[in-house]
Amino acid sequence: MPSNPFNAFSEYGIGVGLRVPHYDEILRKKPVVDWFELLAENFLAEGGRQREVLDQVLEQYRVVLHSVGLYFGSAEPLDRCHLRKLKALVRRTGSPWLSDHLCWGSADGRFSHDLLPMPFTMAAARHTAAKIRQAADFLEVPVSVENISSYAEWTASTMTEWEFLSEVAEQADCGILLDVNNIYIVSENHGFDPRAYLNQIPHDRVSQIHIGGHSRLATHILDTHDQPVAGPVWQLYGYAVGKLGATPTLLEWDDRIPPFEEVHREARKANRFLAQLASTHP
Amino acid sequence: MKPEKPIASLPSSPRPTPKASLPKADSVEGLRALQHLLYSCITRPPGPEDGRQTKGDPGEGMASLAAQLIRPSATLNPFDRLEIYHRQYWLRLREALFQDFPGLETLLGSERFRRLLEAYLLRYPPTSPMLRELGSRLPRFLREEPDRAAPYPRRLLLDLARFEWAKIVAFYAPEHPLPREERTTPQTCLFLQPHLVLLDLHYPVERWTPETRLPSALAEGAPAGHTHPPKSGESRVSPARPRIVLHRQGQTVYHKILPREAFFLLRSFSKGSSLLQACNQTAEKFPDLPPGHYQEWFREWASLGWLTTQPRSRSRSAGRSS
Ligand SMILES: [Fe+2]
Numbered sequence: 302m303p304s305n306p307f308n309a310f311s312e313y314g315i316g317v318g319l320r321v322p323h324y325d326e327i328l329r330k331k332p333v334v335d336w337f338e339l340l341a342e343n344f345l346a347e348g349g350r351q352r353e354v355l356d357q358v359l360e361q362y363r364v365v366l367h368s369v370g371l372y373f374g375s376a377e378p379l380d381r382c383h384l385r386k387l388k389a390l391v392r393r394t395g396s397p398w399l400s401d402h403l404c405w406g407s408a409d410g411r412f413s414h415d416l417l418p419m420p421f422t423m424a425a426a427r428h429t430a431a432k433i434r435q436a437a438d439f440l441e442v443p444v445s446v447e448n449i450s451s452y453a454e455w456t457a458s459t460m461t462e463w464e465f466l467s468e469v470a471e472q473a474d475c476g477i478l479l480d481v482n483n484i485y486i487v488s489e490n491h492g493f494d495p496r497a498y499l500n501q502i503p504h505d506r507v508s509q510i511h512i513g514g515h516s517r518l519a520t521h522i523l524d525t526h527d528q529p530v531a532g533p534v535w536q537l538y539g540y541a542v543g544k545l546g547a548t549p550t551l552l553e554w555d556d557r558i559p560p561f562e563e564v565h566r567e568a569r570k571a572n573r574f575l576a577q578l579a580s581t582h583p
Numbered sequence: 584m585k586p587e588k589p590i591a592s593l594p595s596s597p598r599p600t601p602k603a604s605l606p607k608a609d610s611v612e613g614l615r616a617l618q619h620l621l622y623s624c625i626t627r628p629p630g631p632e633d634g635r636q637t638k639g640d641p642g643e644g645m646a647s648l649a650a651q652l653i654r655p656s657a658t659l660n661p662f663d664r665l666e667i668y669h670r671q672y673w674l675r676l677r678e679a680l681f682q683d684f685p686g687l688e689t690l691l692g693s694e695r696f697r698r699l700l701e702a703y704l705l706r707y708p709p710t711s712p713m714l715r716e717l718g719s720r721l722p723r724f725l726r727e728e729p730d731r732a733a734p735y736p737r738r739l740l741l742d743l744a745r746f747e748w749a750k751i752v753a754f755y756a757p758e759h760p761l762p763r764e765e766r767t768t769p770q771t772c773l774f775l776q777p778h779l780v781l782l783d784l785h786y787p788v789e790r791w792t793p794e795t796r797l798p799s800a801l802a803e804g805a806p807a808g809h810t811h812p813p814k815s816g817e818s819r820v821s822p823a824r825p826r827i828v829l830h831r832q833g834q835t836v837y838h839k840i841l842p843r844e845a846f847f848l849l850r851s852f853s854k855g856s857s858l859l860q861a862c863n864q865t866a867e868k869f870p871d872l873p874p875g876h877y878q879e880w881f882r883e884w885a886s887l888g889w890l891t892t893q894p895r896s897r898s899r900s901a902g903r904s905s
Contacts, residue, residue, distance in 0.1 A: 342712070342713060342714075345713070346715075346755035346756075346757075347755075347756070347757030347758075347777075348754070348755055348756050348757045348758055348777075348778055348831060349754045349755045349831075349834065350754075350834040353833075353834055370712035370713070371712075372712070375618065376611055376614045376615035376618050377615070380712060383712050405618055407622075407712070408615075408618045408619050408621075408622035409619060409622070410710055411622065411626075411708045411709060411710060412708075412709040412710065412711065412712055413622060413625060413626065413672055413709075414672075414675055414676065414679075414709060414714055415625075415668065415671055415672060415675065417621070417625070417668065420608035420614065420617055422607070422608045422609055422614075423609075424608060424609050424610050424611060424613065424614060425608050425614050428611050428614060452659075452664055452667040452668065453653045453654075453661075453664040453665060453667070453668065454653065454654045454656075455608075455617075455621075455652060455653060455654075456605075456651065456652055456653065456654055457605075457606070457607050457608045457617055457652075490656060491656060492656065492657055519658075520656075520658040520659050520663070521656070521658065521659060521667070
């Protein structure tokens with residue numbers, strides 16, 4: 302049974318981001334993994350190693366596409382050329398949904414190659430939601446929007462991040478990819494209770510969860526994805542699945558990547574919380 | 584590559600504005616204006632301490648602009664919060680280009696290469712959502728800025744940049760279906776595979792390794808006419824200079840040095856040509872070339888799958904360098 306209407310894939314279980322250092326091991330040993338998340342932009346080229354790896358992975362595993370190049374929150378329109386390539390990849394992979402970030406990253410046709418925080422205003426929410434709708438219509442799969450980590454809050458904002466996320470998701474009628482690590486990071490960097498964030502978003506729109514590691518510096522937390530998930534993030538994850546029900550969960554490990562088995566073992570720690578959930582909500 | 588769309592100019596050093604006139608993001612136009620301003624703050628030239636120190640000297644203007652745009656946190660003032668993004672921008676882009684051009688970095692040294700890349704990115708900021716296309720205009724930049732090569736010959740730097748960029752093009756470009764032998768006649772129009780890049784170079788940069796790092800070492804191995812590298816700006820056309828084709832087989836990019844006649848013949852297919860036309864043009868240019876050579880080359884190119892009947896698409900992703 303799906304936990305919510307945006308989460309027809311609740312049974313997807315625990316996934317891992319497919320990363321280059323693990324290609325050989327995965328293709329050789331074919332470990333049992335519920336699903337892989339693919340960074341879509343890495344697989345858009347028509348040639349090269351990525352394409353060959355993709356074909357072999359598709360024979361064996363379920364995959365979901367995660368994009369970083371749509372910049373729903375940029376004032377400029379969607380990049381049609383990029384969307385066309387994404388659509389071809391969606392078709393090729395059979396990805397049941399596609400996610401990208403609630404952020405902006407380009408201005409006047411120039412790209413920052415960073416996920417930049419939005420000014421949280423109603424006009425920005427309307428504009429972002431319209432672009433998400435256009436993308437979902439074009440791609441012909443549901444789109445989920447992910448909350449990002451951030452290090453600055455704009456004075457232009459007139460609402461909280463969770464109000465903004467809720468507003469965008471409702472107006473776009475889209476799913477939410479809830480990054481629990483990012484909620485923890487922004488709650489520490491900007492000073493608020495992360496549970497307030499989790500309590501106030503529309504739970505029935507959460508289609509997927511991200512967890513990952515971060516680095517605590519003297520003055521702020523950086524979203525580095527280069528180590529195991531921190532204790533407080535696991536606690537927050539337990540709180541989140543208690544609210545949301547069973548939700549496909551993915552571990553992001555992008556830097557200083559250890560052997561695949563270690564990454565997979567870290568991801569499977571999420572099972573503890575999901576099993577607890579099953580025993581309390583059979 | 585499709586022509587770049589015109590880009591509105593961005594201020595290189597954003598100026599503080601009176602609070603009342605700061606964009607509010609209360610309309611799409613307001614959002615556009617605010618993002619334009621934030622983008623120019625984040626991508627402004629890196630400070631001298633950039634990437635090595637957490638805190639910089641804000642300079643009066645930038646600090647007061649940051650204070651108008653960003654709320655302070657319990658531990659960071661607005662300028663320091665802005666600097667996290669400013670530093671990240673330069674770190675990320677430099678790292679990507681260091682990976683794509685390892686030979687240039689070894690030749691110039693990290694510090695000089697870093698300065699070169701910063702100047703490049705200020706003139707040619709990223710205009711694609713694909714990070715791997717970041718270096719597509721570096722060869723063009725080096726052509727425009729010959730003085731940046733000194734004390735090395737400008738051609739050496741340019742050749743190395745073209746060669747390293749060509750490897751990226753060859754790695755990611757698609758492979759079109761091979762011509763079906765029974766349907767191919769001397770009149771059939773053929774094209775080069777998209778993963779083929781032809782380079783007419785002045786230096787044997789394909790032999791570049793960190794061990795042969797000095798240009799004199801390169802020049803020692805250079806073909807006749809290049810016992811010493813030509814001086815900066817000098818363009819000496821030598822019949823013996825390396826003509827290279829980069830191509831992909833499976834997941835690996837290879838390069839091959841071609842005789843100039845074979846290079847000329849192969850280049851005839853860049854924009855599409857029939858075998859007959861290409862051979863006629865080549866015979867006109869090189870009347871003494873024995874006919875057996877044509878057969879031998881075509882046999883080899885067919886076995887490597889270098890020619891196709893499908894024209895190259897004009898997609899922006901496979902930026903060409905040659
Ligand atoms: Fe994430």
